[in-house]
Amino acid sequence: MKNILLVEDEVLIGLDLKMKLLSKGYNVCGQVDTGEEAIQQALQINPDLIICDIRLKGELSGIEAIKSLREQGFLGKVIFLSGYGDKKIREEASKVEPTAYLVKPVKYEDLFTEVKQALNL
Template sequence: MRILIVEDNALIALDLEMQLTEMGCEVIGISVTAEAAIAKSRQEGPDLAIVDLQLADGSRGQDVAMALRTEMDIPSVIVSGSLHQVTDDEKATIRPIAMLSKPSLPGELQNAVVRCEAG
């Protein structure tokens, strides 16, 4: 499974990359802004995106996840300490595989990736 990480905190992004790599996934990149994440997805076509809600330039992860789902049919797992910021309308558009709070519990990310792989 090819995965894009959308996270502006370098330590969290590297931890996610390590977890995903240990699961046997290929991390195609780490993007810190919505614009970069959308451009990378158009180039690389990931199978899944792991998306934080608050990004480096003030852009929103919700916008990334909505663009990926509606334009490219790429699903997302939202991983954020601010899950309350996602509206019901945004959830309906994004149709996230999972919404995980930071810090996530061991195994939560793996369960979400497995759900995505299962279809």
């Protein structure tokens, strides 16, 4: 079974996302709300996919957390979720080679399509 790590600082959005993924049969191996925790969890679990918000609690953004993971050899897939769709943020996010960048509010059918593709299912 493929593992998904959720990185989302909005508690209700994170719980809803987790429940939707679980209902579709995906394995959510962890849920954190800071970039620092995302790095720690990802290095411990080595998930197949990280679904990550851009703006997070703590010092690091989602982009900075994924950049750090990439520098440490993390090769897993990444889907960014963000309330920000502007060009500058998208360009910054593209530097860490995400599989997808979805703008909130996300249509779950679009997210599930991206998750399925990222996990090669």
